[in-house]
Amino acid sequence: MSRNRAIPSSVLLRPSRLQKAGRAALVLLALLFLAGFLILPVVAVFSQAFSQGWRMYSDSIVQQDVLSALRLTCLVAAIAVPLNVVFGIAASWAITRFEFPGKSLMITMIDIPLSVSPVVAGMMYVEVFGLHGWLGPWLMEHNLHVIFAVPGIVLATVFVTCPFVARELIPFMQAQGSDEEIAAVVLGANGWNLFWRVTLPNIKWALLYGTILAASRSIGEFGAVSVVSGHIRGKTTTLPLEVEMLYNEYNFTAAFAAASLLTVAAIVTLAIKKIVEGTTGVHREIEEQEAES
Amino acid sequence: MPVKLAISPRTSVRPWSFGPKSSPLPGFRLSFAFTAVYMTIIVFIPLAAIVLHGARAGFGAFLHTILAPRVLASYRVTLGSAAAAALLSAVFGMLLAWVLARYSFPGKSIVDALVDLPFALPTAVAGISLTALYAEHGWIGRYLEPHGIHVAFTPIGIVMAMAFVGFPFVVRSVQPVLEDLDPAMEEAAASLGASSWQRFTRIIAPVSFPALLTGSALAFARAAGEYGSVIFIAGNMPMKTEITALLIVTKLEEYDYTGAAAIASAMLALSFTIMLLVNILQWWVQKREGQRV
Numbered sequence: 001m002s003r004n005r006a007i008p009s010s011v012l013l014r015p016s017r018l019q020k021a022g023r024a025a026l027v028l029l030a031l032l033f034l035a036g037f038l039i040l041p042v043v044a045v046f047s048q049a050f051s052q053g054w055r056m057y058s059d060s061i062v063q064q065d066v067l068s069a070l071r072l073t074c075l076v077a078a079i080a081v082p083l084n085v086v087f088g089i090a091a092s093w094a095i096t097r098f099e100f101p102g103k104s105l106m107i108t109m110i111d112i113p114l115s116v117s118p119v120v121a122g123m124m125y126v127e128v129f130g131l132h133g134w135l136g137p138w139l140m141e142h143n144l145h146v147i148f149a150v151p152g153i154v155l156a157t158v159f160v161t162c163p164f165v166a167r168e169l170i171p172f173m174q175a176q177g178s179d180e181e182i183a184a185v186v187l188g189a190n191g192w193n194l195f196w197r198v199t200l201p202n203i204k205w206a207l208l209y210g211t212i213l214a215a216s217r218s219i220g221e222f223g224a225v226s227v228v229s230g231h232i233r234g235k236t237t238t239l240p241l242e243v244e245m246l247y248n249e250y251n252f253t254a255a256f257a258a259a260s261l262l263t264v265a266a267i268v269t270l271a272i273k274k275i276v277e278g279t280t281g282v283h284r285e286i287e288e289q290e291a292e293s
Numbered sequence: 294m295p296v297k298l299a300i301s302p303r304t305s306v307r308p309w310s311f312g313p314k315s316s317p318l319p320g321f322r323l324s325f326a327f328t329a330v331y332m333t334i335i336v337f338i339p340l341a342a343i344v345l346h347g348a349r350a351g352f353g354a355f356l357h358t359i360l361a362p363r364v365l366a367s368y369r370v371t372l373g374s375a376a377a378a379a380l381l382s383a384v385f386g387m388l389l390a391w392v393l394a395r396y397s398f399p400g401k402s403i404v405d406a407l408v409d410l411p412f413a414l415p416t417a418v419a420g421i422s423l424t425a426l427y428a429e430h431g432w433i434g435r436y437l438e439p440h441g442i443h444v445a446f447t448p449i450g451i452v453m454a455m456a457f458v459g460f461p462f463v464v465r466s467v468q469p470v471l472e473d474l475d476p477a478m479e480e481a482a483a484s485l486g487a488s489s490w491q492r493f494t495r496i497i498a499p500v501s502f503p504a505l506l507t508g509s510a511l512a513f514a515r516a517a518g519e520y521g522s523v524i525f526i527a528g529n530m531p532m533k534t535e536i537t538a539l540l541i542v543t544k545l546e547e548y549d550y551t552g553a554a555a556i557a558s559a560m561l562a563l564s565f566t567i568m569l570l571v572n573i574l575q576w577w578v579q580k581r582e583g584q585r586v
């Protein structure tokens with residue numbers, strides 16, 4: 001997204017000294033806002049986590065509960081993200097390569113999880129799989145547990161992260177068009193070859209970008225997971241839920257130590273995102289293709 | 294000649310058909326069926342479950358639940374704070390978008406990446422961190438408390454948390470519009486003697502206004518449904534600082550599933566209204582752009 005486009009350089013728009021001062025003031029104001037509003041909270045996480053020293057920090061992290069929460073968070077992401085990658089590819093293939101009635105309805109449906117409150121998202125699955133829900137009695141009979149168990153957490157995570165890959169791929173594949181794919185089919189490629197040799201190499205960066213967003217959200221999801229989890233220590237607490245529980249027990253150092261792991265994950269996400277954007281210009285490519293057509 | 298290769302990249306390949314014979318590209322049935330089934334299971338059925346459960350109690354009981362004094366107070370807190378947060382996001386989001394799109398300064402690409410931090414940082418982490426900052430002895434709170442400004446555990450704290458998660462929406466909506474603004478328009482205006490203030494109010498403001506409105510609406514929607522970052526800083530006093538999302542969780546914990554479903558349906562109605570408004574806004578933007586070209 002960072003296109004260091006040249007600033008209008010015409011003689012007519014050359015800034016006066018007063019305007020230059022104004023610009024500097026605006027930049028300064030923006031930087032101050034960013035420092036106080038975004039950077040300070042991140043610094044506060046680490047400062048609180050290390051407030052009792054390194055030993056306390058490492059002790060808080062290697063606790064059994066924190067480690068099992070970390071494992072569960074990784075497990076949930078490892079299931080939810082691949083599912084949504086497959087969904088994203090299927091949805092964008094159907095939507096960008098074919099015409100069918102109800103297409104715009106389908107695009108709107110994909111956006112729904114982004115506008116629904118996470119708490120409502122979690123509650124939907126309680127309504128379907130909970131004890132008083134539609135499938136609750138049947139699940140009970142067969143001794144299957146979805147709500148207050150890992151499957152419910154996975155479902156809630158799948159819901160909140162399902163738009164990310166599709167939303168990256170749809171505009172990208174729309175802009176790219178299908179000429180190369182049609183050429184491959186005309187030359188005799190079957191569906192399998194078409195996907196692995198033509199489509200996937202073309203979309204790989206946009207796909208990676210969407211996957212990163214989905215992974216980041218599935219690691220950090222709180223509201224939806226909180227409703228379906230039941231907060232059973234060591235069994236159904238993900239890392240964000242463990243942060244909440246430690247915090248509510250006034251175990252602040254441990255809460256911030258666990259939070260620092262999530263903060264590092266967030267910073268790594270931003271860095272990878274920036275690299276993908278910078279080296280490949282995912283967004284620039286879309287815009288250039290749109291400009292050409 | 295079986296295939297026409299001169300297909301505009303913007304339009305899809307062939308009109309509606311379920312047969313692979315009439316479209317050169319394979320995989321429509323598979324990708325369409327997978328997408329439709331996935332959306333039905335993950336999004337559609339659970340959504341229907343909530344709305345139907347909310348309605349099952351009957352219209353009178355439904356109204357009684359969603360219009361109870363404590364619930365009404367939670368709407369006031371949620372919507373009022375979300376509106377204030379959207380306004381704050383609009384002001385600072387516009388500032389950041391402007392600075393990023395028009396000026397170059399050292400560290401700009403880092404600033405650009407940092408804007409996405411609230412998307413990447415788990416909401417629970419943001420929540421405890423903001424609380425630590427604005428609490429009585431926190432880094433920011435200790436300078437505000439002596440002046441009688443209480444942020445943590447008051448509606449101001451709720452607004453701060455909501456603005457934190459909301460303002461990137463404004464930046465990411467406005468920034469591309471400002472970057473794509475043709476410098477020739479401003480040069481033409483300047484050559485005709487327009488002052489920089491006139492250029493701003495007559496050219497830049499009208500062009501970027503719909504994007505600003507879209508971004509603010511998205512920020513408002515996110516803020517209204519927000520849970521994780523708000524509950525830690527809110528204090529959660531019924532009638533005063535209790536948000537609607539938390540009230541749903543409270544009802545669930547009291548096993549009042551019908552009440553929770555009724556309030557969740559009300560929140561869903563709000564989400565869909567905002568989604569509709571955003572779609573109308575975007576349609577309006579596209580129409581205007583069409584006219585300009």
